[in-house]
Amino acid sequence: xxxxxxxxxxxxxxxxxxxxxxxxxxxxxxxxxxxxxxxxxxxxxxxxxxxxxxxxxxxxxxxxxxxxxxxxxxxxxxxxxxxxxxxxxxxxxxxxxxxxxxxxxxxxxxxxxxxxxxxxxxxxxxxxxxxxxxxxxxxxxxxxxxxxxxxxxxxxxxxxxxxxxxxxxxxxxxxxxxxxxxxxxxxxxxxxxxxxxxxxxxxxxxxxxxxxxxxxxxxxxxxxx
Amino acid sequence: xxxxxxxxxxxxxxxxxxxxxxxxxxxxxxxxxxxxxxxxxxxxxxxxxxxxxxxxxxxxxxxxxxxxxxxxxxxxxxxxxxxxxxxxxxxxxxxxxxxxxxxxxxxxxxxxxxxxxxxxxxxxxxxxxxxxxxxxxxxxxxxxxxxxxxxxxxxxxxxxxxxxxxxxxxxxxxxxxxxxxxxxxxxxxxxxxxxxxxxxxxxxxxxxxxxxxxxxxxxxxxxxxxxxxxxxxxxxxxxxxxxxxxxxxxxxxxxxxxxxxxxxxxxxxxxxxxxxxxxxxxxxxxxxxxxxxxxxxxxxxxxxxxxxxxxxxxxxxxxxxxxxxxxxxxxxxxxxxxxxxxxxxxxxxxxxxxxxxxxxxxxxxxxxxxxxxxxxxxxxxxxxxxxxxxxxxxxxxxxxxxxxxxxxxxxxxxxxxxxxxxxxxxxxxxxxxxxxxxxxxxxxxxxxxxxxxx
Numbered sequence: 001x002x003x004x005x006x007x008x009x010x011x012x013x014x015x016x017x018x019x020x021x022x023x024x025x026x027x028x029x030x031x032x033x034x035x036x037x038x039x040x041x042x043x044x045x046x047x048x049x050x051x052x053x054x055x056x057x058x059x060x061x062x063x064x065x066x067x068x069x070x071x072x073x074x075x076x077x078x079x080x081x082x083x084x085x086x087x088x089x090x091x092x093x094x095x096x097x098x099x100x101x102x103x104x105x106x107x108x109x110x111x112x113x114x115x116x117x118x119x120x121x122x123x124x125x126x127x128x129x130x131x132x133x134x135x136x137x138x139x140x141x142x143x144x145x146x147x148x149x150x151x152x153x154x155x156x157x158x159x160x161x162x163x164x165x166x167x168x169x170x171x172x173x174x175x176x177x178x179x180x181x182x183x184x185x186x187x188x189x190x191x192x193x194x195x196x197x198x199x200x201x202x203x204x205x206x207x208x209x210x211x212x213x214x215x216x217x218x219x220x221x222x223x224x225x
Numbered sequence: 226x227x228x229x230x231x232x233x234x235x236x237x238x239x240x241x242x243x244x245x246x247x248x249x250x251x252x253x254x255x256x257x258x259x260x261x262x263x264x265x266x267x268x269x270x271x272x273x274x275x276x277x278x279x280x281x282x283x284x285x286x287x288x289x290x291x292x293x294x295x296x297x298x299x300x301x302x303x304x305x306x307x308x309x310x311x312x313x314x315x316x317x318x319x320x321x322x323x324x325x326x327x328x329x330x331x332x333x334x335x336x337x338x339x340x341x342x343x344x345x346x347x348x349x350x351x352x353x354x355x356x357x358x359x360x361x362x363x364x365x366x367x368x369x370x371x372x373x374x375x376x377x378x379x380x381x382x383x384x385x386x387x388x389x390x391x392x393x394x395x396x397x398x399x400x401x402x403x404x405x406x407x408x409x410x411x412x413x414x415x416x417x418x419x420x421x422x423x424x425x426x427x428x429x430x431x432x433x434x435x436x437x438x439x440x441x442x443x444x445x446x447x448x449x450x451x452x453x454x455x456x457x458x459x460x461x462x463x464x465x466x467x468x469x470x471x472x473x474x475x476x477x478x479x480x481x482x483x484x485x486x487x488x489x490x491x492x493x494x495x496x497x498x499x500x501x502x503x504x505x506x507x508x509x510x511x512x513x514x515x516x517x518x519x520x521x522x523x524x525x526x527x528x529x530x531x532x533x534x535x536x537x538x539x540x541x542x543x544x545x546x547x548x549x550x551x552x553x554x555x556x557x558x559x560x561x562x563x564x565x566x567x568x569x570x571x572x573x574x575x576x577x578x579x580x581x582x583x584x585x586x587x588x589x590x591x592x593x594x595x596x597x598x599x600x601x602x603x604x605x606x607x608x609x610x611x612x613x614x615x616x617x618x619x620x621x622x623x624x625x626x627x628x629x630x631x632x633x634x635x636x637x638x639x640x641x642x643x644x645x646x647x648x649x650x651x652x653x654x655x656x657x658x659x660x661x662x663x664x665x666x667x668x669x670x671x672x673x674x675x676x677x678x679x
Contacts, residue, residue, distance in 0.1 A: 010475055016482035023489050080474040082520075102477035102513050105485040175535065189532075189568060218533035218563055 002116065003027045005046035007037035007063060008078070009055050013101075017050070017078075020105040026112075034063035041067060048112055051095075053079040053086060061093045068094030072154040074115045078103065084190065091194035096156040097182070098191070114183040118159045130165050132225060133212060135203060137165050146203060156181065157199045160192075164213065164223035173220035196221055236407035237400050244399020245392065252388035260381055268345065271356055271372045278308060279360040279368045286366065293317035302370070309369040311335070330357055330369055338367045354378050413438040417448060429456035466523040473516050477509070484509045511640070518642035521573070522624070522649060529567040529653040531677065536564045536571070536602075540592050543575055549589060557595030564602055565677045570650040577643040578606040578670050584639055586610030586668055601656075602674045609667040613660045621660060622648040647672075 004026045008014040011032070018028045029046060031037035034055045041049065049067060053060035064075055077090045077098045087098050097111055129138045136145040139162055144151045153161065159181045164172060172180075174189040182191060196215075200207040216222050230238075278300050285296030293310045297319050300308050309330065310317040329350050337344045338359040345358050348371075356372045416433060423431035432452060433445040487494075487502040494502060541551040556562070564571075575592075582589035586608025596602035613621055620626050625641040647670075651658045656674035663669040 010479070012479040013475060013482070016479045016486070019486045020482040023486055078478075080471040080478075082470075101474040102481045102516075104510075104513075105482055173535065175538065 001025070001027045002048065002112070003029070003044075003046040004112070005037060005041055005049045006030045007034060007049065007051040007055065007060075009033065009052060013052075017105075021109070024105065024109045026109075034058035034060070034066075037063065038066050041073070042070070045071070045073065048074045048076065048115060050076050050078050050108075053077060053081055053090060061089055064090060064093040064095050068154070072152075074118075074155060076108075076111060076115065078108070087188070087190060088194055091191065092198065094154065094198075096154065098188070115156075117183065118155060118181065130168070132165055132168050132223060135165075135212065137162060144203075151202050153199070153202060156195055157202070160195055160199055161203070161223075164221065168223045169225040171216045171219045171222045176220065192221075233404070233407045233411060236410075237403040240403025240406070241396050241400035244402075245396040248392035248395035252392050256381075256385060256388055259384060263377055263380070264347075267372075267374060267377055268356065271358055271370075272345065274306075274372075275358040275360055275368065275370045278302075278370065279362060282308075282310065282368050283362050286362065294319065305373045305375065307371045307373075309371070310366065311338075311369065312366045329355075329371060330359075334359055334369075338369075413441045413444075417444065420448070420452075424452055424455070429459065466520070470516070470520040470523070473520075477513055477516060480509045481513060515640045515642070518640045518646055521646055522642060527653065529570060529650075529655075531565045532568055533563045534566050534568045534571060535562055536566070536594055537562055539568075539572060540575055540594060543572070543579060544589075544592070547579060547583065549579070553589060554592045554594070557593070559597070560595045561597050561602075564596075565598060566602075566654060566674070567650070570653060574647050574650050574672065575604070575606075577647045578604070578672075580639065581643055581670070582606055582608035582610070582668075590663075590667065596674070598677050601676045602672075604672040606670045607663045607667060609663075612662050612666065612668045618660050622658065 002025075004021055006014055006017050006021070006028060008017065008030065009032055014030045014032065018030050021028045029040055029044070031040055034051075035057055037049070037051070038058075040046075051060050051063055051067075055063065058066070060077065060079070064077070067073060067075055074097075075095045077087075077095045078101060079086065079090070079098070080101045082100045090098055096115060099108065099111065129136065129140075131137075134147050136148075138144070142158065144153055144158065144161060160177065163177060163180050174192040177192045178184045178189065181195075196213060197207075200210050200213055203212055204210050212224055214222050214224060281299055282296045285299050286293070293312055294317055297308055297310055297317060300319075302308050302319075308319065329348060331346055331348060334344045334346045334357060338361050341361050343358075343360045345356060348355050348357055350371065350373065354374050354377070356374065357369060358372065359367055359369045361367045416437075420431040420433055429452065432449050435442055435445040435449070438445070484502075484506040488506045491499045491502055537554060537556045540554045544551050544553055579589050579592065587610040588608060589606055590609050591605070591607040593605040593607075594602070617626075622644050624645045626645075648658050651672050651674070654674045656672055658670065658672045661669050661671065
């Protein structure tokens, strides 16, 4: 059974999502505030966290950062806000995905499944260790080394890097990355941009002038051999 | 209608006409004064010369056997003067053509002199202005002199020319001054116009500097006030739309999740409850689409956020997702594959056009793409439905308007906002959308997007 933690201050949404997700076969625990959610996640970690952005007390963005500080649990934002500003801020804080309310339960579970597959695919079925410049990627071990030092990547960042490493020297479009990393037929390309940005923070010496993970204007991204 | 010339043109013309008037009056006056002064001077000197000549001739005639010609030839008249002597009714002159020349002397003057009065009169001889001065000597004898004023005439002509040129120059200078002054005067208005167009383009921070033009302080103050109010109002509207969308989205999320629980258990419900649950689920879904479309429509003022989009791939993916054959999508030869469009909005354009064809047009039969960045792009979506009657071709893009063929509301019904969203998104790209008949039946929706500036 997959455990999902729902952090949502609206009682009715929390209850209905709990009922609907339990129907879909998830084990759901729910929290009305970020504080409560963080405590729960520490005591009995869920496999995936759904978090609202507008929460009393600690807000959603801070909650995501707190969760991220602890581990790489997949985080999906479920928010009524759909400003680009909020979406980018939430993804930059460390969320793996962002959906806007109202979202159909079918679609939400599809995303949760994709997120789970991504986490497994990264660790279990990846190709052999590859060395690209000063980066060493070990898919089986789920490790990335930069000049011998291990980097702390989230699962999404790790999948993204593996995908780019598999096609090192080739350009992958945002859409291709969405399909291969997020497994979305169509989706928001901002997901890719923000995650590439976060990945650069970790693999680049100067994230402002990327040398390893470069943007190919109008086409997509490429990991330099 | 005759278009009124611009303020600037009118001010310039006014200044030019004013300058022309002033310079004409000044020129005419100075010409008159100069002419009068020069003539008076000339007259004075001529009269003195004639008086002297009269004394010489008189002494010549004082002889025992007075000979008029001899007396006359004693005079030194030069080229510009001619002397005549009249004794009785005969004319004497040192010139050969006496009779002819004497005809230039006006009769009125002759009569005056015959009464014993000296006289002076201005005449024109062969187009040359001249002065005739007459001095009676003794009984029946009088000396006439014709004084040609060639030099004076030439000087006056030069003066007239100079004054005309000055008038023309002044007119030009007046026009220039008017043009410059109107530009200076209109500059604050130009800055108002610039600020207004910045605001129209969406920059609500544009304000006028009230200190720049004290005379226009009222205009700038009320302009700034108006912009403040406008942007406050727009901000209020924007916040209202955001609040409404948030307030609608949260309960919808509850409805949607609860409805899915009901839908899952439909088999365990008694038939009446199951039917009610099915209705509820469908309507919740439709309501959800409606709210999403309405929120999208409320953001009509946002500009297109262009990025590079692989449009043919996008169109194929959308067709695949709807169970349509990807071979429906064709791209014209020589067209760009990567278009500069707003991805989210362009995707919605394609989705709504294809869904419209599926719902109301008996299914999409072709999605044609073409164009280049520097020329503009086009999209055509064909269906094989009954087409759109000419009367509906404009209104079909209005909100909540459904084509006549759409009939009663059924469960395949859309929100009634799809095509107006298409129109809005196309407009955000600066393009046009219209519907025509497809050759062979059905409707053809065509979108034209203008070229993208670099």
